[in-house]
Amino acid sequence: MTTSDIVQKLWNLCDVLRDDGINYSDYVTELVLLLFIKMEFENTESGILQAHKLPDYARWPEFTRRSGLNLLTHYKTSLLQLSQSPDPLIAAIYADAQTSLKEPRHLEQLIKSLDSIDWFSAKQDGLGDLYEGLLEKNANETKSGAGQYFTPRPLIDSIIHLIKPQAGETIQDPAAGTAGFLIAADSYIRSQTDDLYNLSEKQRQFQRNRAYLGMELVSSTRRLALMNCLLHGMEGDDEGVVHIGNTLGSSGSSLPKSDIMLSNPPFGTAKGGGGPTRDDLTYATSNKQLAFLQHIVRHMKDGGRAAVVLPDNVLFESGVGADIRRDLMNKCRLHTILRLPTGIFYAQGVKTNVLFFQKVSQAATGSTQEVWVYDMRANAPKFGKRTPLTRTHFAEFEATFGEDANGKSERHDQGEAGRFRRFSREWIAKEKGDSLDIAWLKDENAEDAADLPEPAVLAREAVDELTAAVEELEAILAELGEAESI
Structure with missing residues (x-):
């Protein structure tokens, strides 16, 4: 079998x-x-x-x-x-x-x-x-809960292949879920070290107990993560590999700095007072992904590297969104953006990207000089049960990304007809107003009405955008000394 x-x-x-x-x-x-x-x-x-x-x-x-x-x-x-x-x-x-x-x-x-x-x-x-296969089966066949944004294993494996985690490095996922990223990183390191036998006993103990750390807000999901890690030979500290807590609250502030950050933060805007309560983040926002992005930058060691799955709105949101993107490009080398196809998550209309970046320092400015964008979304197959996403779909992107884990391999701009292009930091500021939502290929599939997102998805996107706009207006009123809310 x-x-x-x-x-x-x-x-x-x-x-x-x-x-x-x-x-x-x-x-x-x-x-x-x-x-x-x-x-x-x-x-x-x-x-x-x-x-x-x-x-x-x-x-x-x-x-x-x-x-x-x-x-x-x-x-x-x-x-x-x-x-x-x-x-x-x-x-x-x-x-x-x-x-x-x-x-x-x-x-x-x-x-x-x-x-x-x-x-x-x-x-x-x-x-x-x-x-893990059972967890993925549950994610694919249930219509709510953790399955909604379960990160596809082929995507995780491709990211791990490019980031190239090494024995001795600390790896963190501040939105761990069932620990897919951490387990894939461990599997990669085991494949490079003859299942850890090439390491000393001290190094093996580090890999089992100290190399990986995640945080998960939902206790039932954390249970699955702890079981998953233990069955893969990853024990962690006394609390296990994945700790219970809110990364966007005080628990997240105490997380250590790590060499590698790998994460797919939960999508959406916090409602009903459930927003980030961290007081150590530079920019206040109710957008959970923007808050997680700030945590990831803050908790990466200088020289560390990250790969983070984020929805389109993080790339184009104005106001505080633009401030956070500028902060990211100052403190880090944002070297690569992968525009992912739609339909690879349960919510078919969700458009996502992977941001690859290297931390320079918390006080750095002007760290990003150029950003390479790979468009895997335009004219892509319609993924789903009939056309499942596989690792082979990432082969061309992996080849263009190159072997260097920090995106420093020699690269070639494929021009307006190609999928891989280079954009200078100056162009992004001048022509895009620091938006990173960069597309140039005409998507023939987008004209097919059958491929449009579900009305509920469109409505949710509209609500999130309106909520963000209202928050910006309320902030302006607060600055003007107006106490009333809109």
Whole structure:
């Protein structure tokens, strides 16, 4: 069985859970609580994990030898005990964990189904990859929650290939989600170091416990991230690789500086007082991506590098948006922008980009002299279930980007008919007013009404733009001493 076959088989177990009144939104959480116990056992028995992380009572054989009400009771008790574990990582993984299963026969069926899987085949690809495949399946087939902006694995792999993380570097994702970027970085480093065997024991310990750090606001998503990391051999500190907290609040201020920043911050504008509360950011904004961008620049070490997925509005928003872009280009070498195709995220109308930049210093000015833009969006295939995004779609971009992780390889402007072009910092300031929304190719697909975003997407974009405009006007009124809000 291939990994995708096993993922599909695991996904089909949802039919069992539906009989117990569990819907899709709760499915992955319910399944992974049990699946993690199985995978922890398999990983330890095969030597991937150095020692069992789970106590005796919560190991897989303790569930396979029981049946009926005795099994269900033991499972519920085990989840409660795990949530109170003296091991802070296990306690974090099982915090507030409880099963919604009511029928012992359904739990028995799940356990038998998990036992019937060809785990030898799964181990060949890595149990962590299998688990991640299940998370991606959930993201692709559910219509809300974490799946809305799940970063496609081919995009993550392409970014990692270009950024080239090295053993000994610290890597941070301040909007970690299920830790896809951090795990891909670890996989890349393992591929370059014979699964860390080329490193000293001290270096291996650093990679397992100190190299990676993420922060996630949603506790259920963090649970998935911690499980995902542990199954990939990434343990982190006492709180795990991914800490719980709000990067745009006080928790984010205390995050350390890192060599590499990799992130796909959540889209949208904060509502109802849920905006950034950081007082160490240079520019106040309710736009979450603009706030995350400031965090990333501030928390990168001098000489560090970053790749960040951001929606179009970050590239063209006026007012404070322009101020933040100028600040970015002063403190960093913004060397490459990749205009991504639409349709690679769940919300079909969302237009996104990847910004690649290198930190010069927090006090630097004029660090960006030129920006190279690769347009992968114009005349691109319509991606979706019928035309899935694959790594091969990034081959041309990777070739033009070059081998240097800081974008310093020799490059060639392909002209108005090509996808890769160079724009001077002076031109961006004079001709674009510091907007980085730069396009030159005529998109033949854009004229097809069927390819236009859904009305709800267009409405959301309009609301976000109007909200930003109102905030700017309120700021002007405040400066003029007017207390009233618009």
